[in-house]
Amino acid sequence: MSWAGAGPPKIAVIGVGLIGGSIALAARERLGADVVGYDTSPPALAAALARGALDRTAATIADAVRDRDVVFVAVPVGRLSETVGAALAAAPEDCVVSDVGSTKRAVVAAHDDPRFVGGHPLAGAETSGVEHARADLFEGATWYLTPAPNTSGMPYERLHRVLRQLGARPTAIDPDTHDAILATISHLPHVVANVLVSQAAHALSEEDERLPATGPSFRDATRVAGASSAIWTDIYISNRVALATQIEQAMARLGAVRDALIAGDEAALTSWNEAAAIDRRRLLEAQLAGGPLFELRASVPNRPGVIAQLALELGRSGVNITDMALYPAADMSEGVVALWIAGEDEARRAQDLVRRLGFPVTGV
């Protein structure tokens, strides 16, 4: 008897960190699912149970998956293939096994099983651990799925339905395209951030012990520099073909800028910069359902409470801040706060409110 139409699904989650924990929480809260959890770390497993993310814990992967309809493998990329293999070995015949790894080519190539569908939700990279898990982590999030030619229709349809119920937007994509996109929007920016900090840290110190003073734009550009090696070495290695290609392309683009600089070609530099401005706005707007994104910049004193005052004032008027960044002055006493607001009317209202608080603001 198939699960379809036969009540809430039985789910196993292998690896109960931020992503696995959030899947478990959401499955219980939103689907009324029965959720079994397994983790190589007993404290993590206990924390997930205490958090209410699990109905029960399992002592082994085989125990966790034996009678399940859907299995999510949510372990670091370095342990992904072997863990998916262990789950498939013990899962029932009509089960669907998926994963949440941020690269897909390797794991998909390693498991030619009709029950396996690779997956990757674009959510929750900023923290880790089940204590940050949330039932609505996937609300509105793109969730890539990489069905293979021999993936069975029934498991795929079941997985798709569960993901919709978790609040996500499942989107089918082939593994190579997925890895190329992630190389472009995530892995390459990490590599570039590392390159920028190392180059800056060594530029001046060759002739001087001092480090150069850096500004807010440098800090923004390099916030992800030196992210956890425990996670990132695996990601780099598992996506090394696509990432090497993206690095190659970035080098070619940089080479073109260098050539324009050496030639002193102002027109080429201007049109290149204008194209980047258009590309940036298109990418930002593509993220948002709430209409085009507007950026306001206000000059504010950086004393405790000012950001509160600003946020409260906007909050009282129902203006929601999509994103914000504070750029302090060198002595931290004053600064500029950038606010990103979706929708022109909202942005204009925000601008008026900020102005009425007495802060100079540019923007809409």
Added chain:
Amino acid sequence: MSWAGAGPPKIAVIGVGLIGGSIALAARERLGADVVGYDTSPPALAAALARGALDRTAATIADAVRDRDVVFVAVPVGRLSETVGAALAAAPEDCVVSDVGSTKRAVVAAHDDPRFVGGHPLAGAETSGVEHARADLFEGATWYLTPAPNTSGMPYERLHRVLRQLGARPTAIDPDTHDAILATISHLPHVVANVLVSQAAHALSEEDERLPATGPSFRDATRVAGASSAIWTDIYISNRVALATQIEQAMARLGAVRDALIAGDEAALTSWNEAAAIDRRRLLEAQLAGGPLFELRASVPNRPGVIAQLALELGRSGVNITDMALYPAADMSEGVVALWIAGEDEARRAQDLVRRLGFPVTGV
């Protein structure tokens, strides 16, 4: 009769935007200086006068500088050399003329005059216009000065003293080193941000009309992409030698990462990433007088008022937020807020406070 010891200086500011306007405001408020302003834009000049930044306006550069002790040229880099030339042509013999351009090699090479000292304050790049001008914009800011071999001692000493009174930290540097540093910490990150957005915007669209979904780390890395061409083409062109060198070095660093990826060299990737983590922390800490910087990450609902609540709570306890960034979830309903706090004790206190508000937080 020299100005030294003879009361407040007579200052001219040529170009009354954010930087020029802030110099004028600070000179009047902090030094009691007599400040004359000139700008090619009559509305900008009128706004500076209305703002209280000027004692009077001048109709020409010659009129502005004729009886001055100190002249600041604060115009875009593209008009810098000619404007400095016009100021030097009309300035008295014992006047010191300086500028605030963000590249120094070209303007210094063009003006072999004992009265000229190149300058560049690291302040205020996030907004523009006299309405954002502040008397304390330069408080604690590094202000690079590029004295040449034939710069007279007296003008240099006078300029140095005025900058100290403006609150800045004047630091002598040779023009080539200055331009190399700025190429590394500012111009290269702008070039790289442009490359990242253009590559992302074109990666997927080659095979598809959709743009790829991007995350908060991508947005941070590319916030300065496509910055105003009116300003940046001039900066790129005027610093093209140093910037081309920095691009070349970045390409070499990227090439090394690509080679490690192709070789599948995990150990090399890990040690490269660890080195970047150390470099990032060193650069961040070098910015701060308040001790090492700690980064907290809290999961919060992204409803209006939450950031206010957080900031208020920290403010009440006297914890100052050095920098913050909000990473919303895909549906903007929840998110992670990153807080940067200077000093371990402060950071621990902040962590406790955030936890007591009921938000999961990782960090110290």
